[in-house]
Amino acid sequence: MSKVVAITGASSGIGRAAAEHVGRLGMPVALLARRAERLDAIAQSIRAAGGRAIAVPGDVAAETDVARLVSRAVGEFGRLDVMIANAGIGFHGTLEDTSPEIMRRLIDVNFMGTFYAARAAVPVFRQQRGGHLILVSSIAGQRAVGSRTAYAASKAAQARFGESLRVELSGTGVHVSVVFPVSTLTEFHETIRRDFGHAMAALGPSQSADEVARTIAWCMEHPRAEVYPYWKSRALVILNAVAPALVDRFMEKYERRR
Secondary structure, three states, X not given: OOOOEEEEOOOOHHHXXXXXXXXXXXXXXXXXXXXXXXXXXXXXXHHHOOOOEEEEEOOOOOHHHHHHHHHHHHHHHOOOOEEEEOOOOOOOEOOOOOOHHHHHHHHHHHHHHHHHHHHHHHHHXXXXXXXXXXXXXXXXXXXXXXXXXXXXHHHHHHHHHHHHHHHHOOOOOEEEEEEOOOEEEOOHHHHHHHHHOOOOOOOOOEEEXXXXXXXXXXXXXXXXXXXXXXXXXXXXXXXXXXXXXXHHHHHXXXXXXX
């Protein structure tokens, strides 16, 4: 059976790539993002290629908008099988640079948007006795670098939220996966510049949005608790668990290079 998929943050980056990828696989998709014109264009492109897609303009930080995404998906396609909580924003800055307003905005989008997606989708999954919640976090949610205190905290909150939900939903037929991409080649840094007036160039390994989208599609067929699209990053997580002070020194050198 073709799975019905809802995706937040679907107008660009990983969300857009995931929408186009699962659309090509014949899966109906319901897309949420604030930029209505861009979202409509993506949905139209999927339909033009023979797929099924609906655009639901809205803000992931508004609970009613995310609930509307789920109700539209169920109303249009009859069910919901996968919720990809992807919407996210970033910020580069020290603790002193990070105002309470910036911190709240990152929590609202990165964490509360995930919380709202789960709150809307899980009751549908429980009723169906099956479903898959996929949270797109960041490797920064597993091991932070300097000058990203707000971003790392919001992404770590996503990861621990997913971890707790896996236990809570064990035995219900509902899967929970957390995806940890490294730096992804999208408009992410340009968005930081637009919203906050500055951005830093990314260093270290990177990957394309299409690579992450393919990994997400694989996870939909083979549910895993944690997914690392750049597989070598898993080694960093393991090393950090056994020798965090050593990784701190590595991250200090990385920060100076930036």
